[in-house]
Amino acid sequence: MPAGIIESLDHEARGITRLEGKTVFVEGGLPGERVEYSCYRKKPTYEIARIDRVVTPSASRVEPKCPHFGVCGGCSMQHLEASAQVAAKQRLLEANLWHLGRLVAGQIYAPIHGAPWGYRFRARLSARLVPKKGGMLIGFHERKSSYVADMRQCPNLPPHVSDLLVPLRELVAALSISTAMPQIEVAVGETMTALVLRILEPINAADEGMLRDFADRHGIVFYLQPKGPASVYRFYPLDERRLSYLLPDYGIEHAFSPTEFTQVNHAINRVLVRRAMTLLDPQPGERIVNMFCGLGNFTLPIARSGARVVGIEGSPELVRRAAENAAANGLADRVEYSVANLFETTPESLAALGRFDKMLIDPPREGAAELVKAIGEDGPPRIVYVSCSPATLARDAAILAHQKGYRLSGAGVVNMFPNTSHVESIALFEKG
Incomplete structure (x- = not known):
């Protein structure tokens, strides 16, 4: 039975160790632990294993709160103390930026995190x-x-x-x-x-x-x-209650239908929006674009600052909902929405939108490669990128930094999904 020291965690929260030059992914292993394990899948360059015995446990190992942990696929990190989960995700973000993008952020932002339980709305x-x-x-x-x-x-x-x-x-x-x-x-929702x-x-x-x-x-x-x-x-029942979530800092209520995309963690989303607005720093009179705007999660706080905002989204249903929310919050005169497939962005289609002072990008897991490739020399001097995949963020960051003249001024994790391996993050790119 092989044994090894767990060096770090991968993107699925599996422990990483080495055996005769091969990488071994050990399910349930935590950094710093010495474990004995059995491999159940062997490939030429790696193996996947399960733990047989933890010889030297990590000080951050805890008893999982849920009796279904290990069987249910909803979680992968309940055996790791909550603050250590956040630190592991920060290391994973930094590792992706370096190994995939050859980038080091100018500043590592304090992680955004909150209550580890009862968050999944x-x-x-x-x-x-x-x-x-x-x-x-x-x-x-x-x-x-x-x-x-x-x-x-x-x-x-x-x-x-x-x-x-x-x-x-x-x-x-x-x-x-x-x-x-x-x-x-x-x-x-709220009610x-x-x-x-x-x-x-x-x-x-x-x-x-x-x-x-x-x-x-x-x-x-x-x-x-x-x-x-x-x-x-x-x-x-067919009563007057409706689904909505609040952004109290900006006096905004977002209505949504039960099948429309919203962030699962309303408390963390409020802090994320606040961080995004701090980094973007929207000012009255500026023209700002929100790419992949959804139902207006970031668009309306930008508009509340006094800036004029263009929100672009691929889903006509979400654009309709975003326009309704803008009107309901008294911001329709500052927001312009349109439908476009941003995965097919070209330099010509982006230039046709006109010049923007700033940009906020909030793509799905696939990232925004075609969009960032299309940014021209007159691109906005400041871009805030909210990501749900460190790998695609690193890929797109490399394009912005190595091809488009931006520097990665800062990046940090957002623990939107505690107890899971999912890593949300936010990054700031600047020119000049």
Whole structure:
């Protein structure tokens, strides 16, 4: 049985050690630990292993809070103390910037982090009837599997949502479409919690009665989704409550539908927006563009500063929602939205938008390679980049720094997803 010292963590929170010149990824290993392990997958240049015994444990190793940790695929870092998780993510960000982009940030920003539990205001749960496991299962998938984890609680979810997992199992099992309802999407707002049921067959009158009774007893709102996301409709109750989240620093309320993208961690999002505004420093009279603007998470705070903002997004539905939010917050006169596929940006299409004083980019995991390649010599002197992938951030940062004349003035992590290996970050690029 081989043994080794864990040097660091990879992007999936696996420990990294070496064996006869090969990299070994050890699931569950933590930096500084001496572990014994067994390899279950061998490739020419690396191996993947699981721990058999922790010989010398890390001082940062803790007992996972969730009894499902290790089986459920929702988390990978519960065995690492919360502040050590943040430090590991910061090291991963810096390693990606250097190894993939050959860049060192001029300043490492203090990490943005908060409560490690009860933060996940959005979730997509699977539902599956498995008689040999006791009946209806509702939860995340098991690690590296399509099986649904046998979950009865989740400390990452708000307590009132975690408490619904067992009652939901009983409800769905009783429905006439219990084998034709594969997914439940959770969205928590300021004044309501929505559950979107993906239904592959119509529900009957008895089902309707059970859903109404469940909603009344647990204070939630049911939506039904018979087809794609556009088919979602509110089922019960049809009251005046709506989904929204607040940015109190800017006097902004963002309304959203339960299937529209919003950040899962509302508390951390407030701090992230504040950090982004500090770095961007929007001023009255400036013309600023927000690329991949979504429903206006950053656009409206920029507009509140007095700047004029152009928000660009690939989803027509999100652009419509963003325009509605701008009007509802009294900012429609400072914001202009348009739909464009930013993954196909060209120098010509970017130049046609006119000159901008500053730019904020908030792309999905794929990053913004074509967009940053299209920036010309008259590009904005300041760019704030919010990223959900250190690898694509490093790739795009290399383009900005080595091809477009920007310097990486600063970068830091945002722990939007505690207890997981997901790394969000923010970076500032400047010219001159």
